[in-house]
Amino acid sequence: MLYVFNAKIVPIALNYESALIEYRKLTIEEAKALIREKKFISAVGHTATAELLSKLLDIEIPTNRITVELHPGDEALCFGLRTRVQEGKVLSKEELEKLEYDLVYYRVISAL
DSSP, rough: HHHHSSOOOOOOOTTSEEEEEEEEEEEEHHHHHHHHHHHHEEOOOOHHHHHHHHHHSSSSSOBBBOOOOOTTEEEEEEEEESSSSOOOOOOOOOHHHHOOOOEEEEEEEEOO
8 A cells, every 4th residue: 555644754563573664765756656556545644735745746635644554565655844843833835835845755665
C-alpha cells in the first residue's frame, strides 16, 4: 500500500526490531507518476498541506488524521518542510507555498 504523509516519517510497526528502508527524494513529476500508478491512502492530518499536495500532484489528497504502521512492501510519499515551524503555529496553504520542502519516497523492503 502507498501512504501519503505530511512529514518525512517512517512509522514502522513497533513489533519489528529492525527494518531495511529504501529512501529517495522525488521531483514533483516523479511524485505525480507514483501517485497516479498506485492506490493510496492519505494520512495527511493537516488540511493546508493536503490542499497544497492536491495542487502540486494534480490529484485529490484528502485530510485524513489516521495512525499508520508500515510493514514490508508498504510505501510512503512524504511531504516535508526543510525548516521547523514555530511551536503551535498552524500554517495556511499560502504560507506553506512560500517555504522550501521536499517530496520523499520510502519503501519498507524488509523487517525483522
